[in-house]
Amino acid sequence: MRVKCSQCGAGIPVPADTGLLQCPFCDTALVVDAGDTLFRVVTPPTINASGAVDHLRRFMAGTQTVADLDAKARIGDPELLYFPFWAFRIATDAGEQVVLEPAAPSSLQGMQKMTLPPGDTRSWTDDIGGGTPVVQPEVPQNTARQWMVSRLGEVQVLRTVLYHLPMFRFSYDYRGRSYRAAVDGVSGQVFPADFPAKAEAPFVAVAALAIGVFSIEGLIVSNLLLKAVVYCVSAVPILLLAWWISRKV
Ligand SMILES: [Zn+2]
Numbered sequence: 001m002r003v004k005c006s007q008c009g010a011g012i013p014v015p016a017d018t019g020l021l022q023c024p025f026c027d028t029a030l031v032v033d034a035g036d037t038l039f040r041v042v043t044p045p046t047i048n049a050s051g052a053v054d055h056l057r058r059f060m061a062g063t064q065t066v067a068d069l070d071a072k073a074r075i076g077d078p079e080l081l082y083f084p085f086w087a088f089r090i091a092t093d094a095g096e097q098v099v100l101e102p103a104a105p106s107s108l109q110g111m112q113k114m115t116l117p118p119g120d121t122r123s124w125t126d127d128i129g130g131g132t133p134v135v136q137p138e139v140p141q142n143t144a145r146q147w148m149v150s151r152l153g154e155v156q157v158l159r160t161v162l163y164h165l166p167m168f169r170f171s172y173d174y175r176g177r178s179y180r181a182a183v184d185g186v187s188g189q190v191f192p193a194d195f196p197a198k199a200e201a202p203f204v205a206v207a208a209l210a211i212g213v214f215s216i217e218g219l220i221v222s223n224l225l226l227k228a229v230v231y232c233v234s235a236v237p238i239l240l241l242a243w244w245i246s247r248k249v
Helices: 049-060 141-152 201-220 224-248
Strands: 002-004 011-013 020-022 029-033 036-042 079-092 095-102 156-174 177-184 190-192
Touching: 049 156, 049 177, 049 190, 079 141, 095 141, 095 156, 141 156, 201 224
Parallel strands: 036 156
Antiparallel strands: 002 011, 020 029, 029 036, 079 095, 079 156, 156 177, 177 190
């Protein structure tokens, strides 16, 4: 099989099953997929390992996760790797935009909705990052394109490239369980696979308690002024309980 370099136009002989290659004439990194020869690009990381840990800790201290996660989680050393995406430049009513779809299977949350982080995008070279593991693309561009169309509807694709994004992969322990997450090495965005979420049951219990207490008081006390005083007094321990639970859960 013979493909044409997208950069210099030279004919390059390739074995039929070769997906990733480098033009022997101009060194441009290419990917052959579904009859197309497309550019293969990368944005080098702008965040180091300790910066990635900071981003993960900020996520852990946020409102989605259990209250003491950032204090109690034991975070393992991050592993940097390059994860592949198909990057589709599309024309929309609001102008051009780039949509990313994962080009390899992943259990990380949010990867389907991620946007291209601003950074210095350049042609892929195998020596980038000196031995950093590279996740191989397994999802064909047509499959990724169908995912995009199922979310956005039929769109006009102006350009498609295979994009390698540096990600820090983490695992951490919390209360005897192990969890995983990844941090985008350019934007710092956190993609959790799973995480210890805030439990809702205690908040529902407090709300039920409040309704119960107020309706009983409403039945017992008939004087309006007295009723207001009783409500105010009983609200104090209920609010304290709610505050205490929000600190603990
Ligand atoms: Zn070339």
